[in-house]
Amino acid sequence: MSNPLQEAFNRATYPVIGHGKRNIGVLKDALDAYDGELDSDMYGAGRLIEDFQSKMAGILGKEAAVFFPSGTMAQQIALRIWCDCKGEKKAAYHPLCHLEIHEQRGLHELHGIEPVLLGGKNRLIGLADVQSLDESVSCLLLELPQREIGGQLPDYGELEAISAYCRERGIALHLDGARLFEVLPYYRKSAAEICELFDSVYVSFYKGIGGIAGAILAGDAEFTEQSKVWKRRHGGDLISLYPYILSADFYFEERFPNMERYYDGARELAGFFNKCHQITTLPEVPVSNMFHVHVSLPKERLEPLLVEIYEETNVGITHVLRENGESSCFFEVSIGDRYALIPREELQRAFALLNEKLTFSL
Numbered sequence: 001m002s003n004p005l006q007e008a009f010n011r012a013t014y015p016v017i018g019h020g021k022r023n024i025g026v027l028k029d030a031l032d033a034y035d036g037e038l039d040s041d042m043y044g045a046g047r048l049i050e051d052f053q054s055k056m057a058g059i060l061g062k063e064a065a066v067f068f069p070s071g072t073m074a075q076q077i078a079l080r081i082w083c084d085c086k087g088e089k090k091a092a093y094h095p096l097c098h099l100e101i102h103e104q105r106g107l108h109e110l111h112g113i114e115p116v117l118l119g120g121k122n123r124l125i126g127l128a129d130v131q132s133l134d135e136s137v138s139c140l141l142l143e144l145p146q147r148e149i150g151g152q153l154p155d156y157g158e159l160e161a162i163s164a165y166c167r168e169r170g171i172a173l174h175l176d177g178a179r180l181f182e183v184l185p186y187y188r189k190s191a192a193e194i195c196e197l198f199d200s201v202y203v204s205f206y207k208g209i210g211g212i213a214g215a216i217l218a219g220d221a222e223f224t225e226q227s228k229v230w231k232r233r234h235g236g237d238l239i240s241l242y243p244y245i246l247s248a249d250f251y252f253e254e255r256f257p258n259m260e261r262y263y264d265g266a267r268e269l270a271g272f273f274n275k276c277h278q279i280t281t282l283p284e285v286p287v288s289n290m291f292h293v294h295v296s297l298p299k300e301r302l303e304p305l306l307v308e309i310y311e312e313t314n315v316g317i318t319h320v321l322r323e324n325g326e327s328s329c330f331f332e333v334s335i336g337d338r339y340a341l342i343p344r345e346e347l348q349r350a351f352a353l354l355n356e357k358l359t360f361s362l
């Protein structure tokens, strides 16, 4: 089925979001940086995987770390370990977290764990939500930033208070840090400082870092040793994971130092959107490299306007729109390498045109 918005976006010379196309060149560029004589990892062992795990444990300030093919696998396992350890098959998390909406109830079907949804769909989990839990849970998962509500973040003080409360009550605190590196410029903290508040942590290497796939799960040695057993049970010990590990390391080195620039770009771009009629961003001022753009126009009416803008200016704003009721729609923006490559005049022209079209569509 033809998709005019996606097609126009693909043709645009200056896409606003992301680092670049997800083609096999991403892997080729990474592998080119390594010596072909380097030995592959084998079923979770070998220097290649062990060195990367130690490096990441150091960056996250944890005793040990384990490389996983996916965050989905890593996080279900993390929650399983905490539930076994506390003897209660209940895990609390946000109603729009990845486990709840993108994993086909894997945690329940594979592990028999009952999710306890905490807080409201349209806001962050706060200390008061955790304090008001009336059932006992083994663990609480917090996602920083909370992607499905525009990548919002709690104040650091709130985070510290939740962590202290969980420690007091014996609730294990797990961090879904799929985009942890992306929030460091806002908090003005190191990854290790933030991870100190959590018992276990997952980070991703294909979001802001822009690798192929893959995740790290970190915690104390007892926890990570158990996670290796579960990884084997899940079939996660591929004989060789090096294409993921090497690309994770390569793009981590390349992009970790750029997080501040992506964050600045997101704040600037959100400002451009907020100056347009009928547009608001969530959050209004981004706290990471991502945010959502809400437009008071139905998807079917906005789509052709965007296609015209991409064709007239060569700037591609989004490839997909999501409905939000009958009269509005939204899309996600995440800033990567591409943003800095857009000539300023082109960007300004695109936003002038967007504002004009939205004004006349009133």
Ligand SMILES: Cc1ncc(COP(=O)(O)O)c(C=O)c1O
Binding pocket: 069, 070, 071, 072, 073, 098, 143, 147, 176, 178, 179, 204, 214, 215
């Ligand atoms: C917040 C969050 N958690 C977990 C995941 C799962 O990661 P993976 O795709 O590696 O399974 C994602 C993936 O998009 C995510 O956005």
